[in-house]
Amino acid sequence: MNSAFNQLLRPIIKIKRLLVSGALLGFLTLNAQAATVSVSNYPMFLLSEAVTEGTPSANRILQPGDVGHHGSVSPSDIKAIKDSKFVVWFGPSLENSLTGSLETAPNAIAMFDFKAFNRYPLRDVKGVPIAGTLDPHIWLDPENAKAITRALAVIHSRANPEYASNYQANVKKFAARMDTAVATIQQASQKNRPYWAYHDAYQYIEKAAHIELAGSLSPDHHISPKASQLRWLNENRPVKQMCMVNQGVVSKGLLAKLQPISTSVQIEDMSDSQDFVKGWTNMAQQVNNCVDGK
DSSP states (O other), rough: OOOHHHHHHHHHHHHHHHHHHSSSGGGOOOSOOOEEEEOOOOHHHHHHHHHHHTTTTOEEEEEEEOOOOOOOOOOOHHHHHHHSSEEOOOTTTTOGGGGHTTTTOOEEEEGGGGOOOOHHHHHHSSSSTTTTTOOOGGGSHHHHHHHHHHHHHHHHHHOOOGGGHHHHHHHHHHHHHHHHHHHHHHHHHHEEEEEEEEEEEHHHHHHHEEEEEEEEEETTTOOOHHHHHHHHHHHTSSSSSSEEEEESOHHHHHHHTSEEEEEEETEEEEEEEESHHHHHHHHHHHHHHHHHTO
């Protein structure tokens, strides 16, 4: 175990190659000793739970509602990181609060280091892509979610190979459930429809939900929108009745400046759900209902 642990960087390179090829479980090296796997935030935990169903869960570092943009880790979190065989996170561009603890940790595996995911750049408040950037909310793309579970199955299998067959079966079940969820959502509408966001965090769900961003209020949900942006949205609204997707309740005074408008509150880390597929489906359905004025 110690030699495998110390040679972690080599397996990571192999995992990246296997993600592209899809032959993830062929990478496994069986080992009888159980080990702890920690994952960074709630969406990663939900995907890990799908993989480990029927077996011991991973340890979650960050609290629900905290994807890692802000804040810091506690001493107990630091200890959990050091005690884990592997720690799986997305990477510094999402979980800035974990960068100091994980960026150089020998047991840390960053999903953003893999080249197997659909990736989009950040967009400005007018919806224009910003060159050289990465929108980090990759888990909302159904294909990405399936790829993440495949990667997690490899990592969990290296830590606890006695459950490898369970992980493999769970990944197949998750993929089937995710595909069914997408097909169900897409039956609701066959064409793209415009929406607004308070903060642009939903880009990766747009293709599956047949929606497209027409602008956002602010580059960060902690920053109040500028009057000039409110004016721009009103002057460039693609349809009379707009839907705005946001992560929390928006003040009535602000909404009054954007009428007619409906809103849909969607937490980007899906921390209001206990199951990834159900959480994703609820998000997509609620956004669709808002966009359609239901």
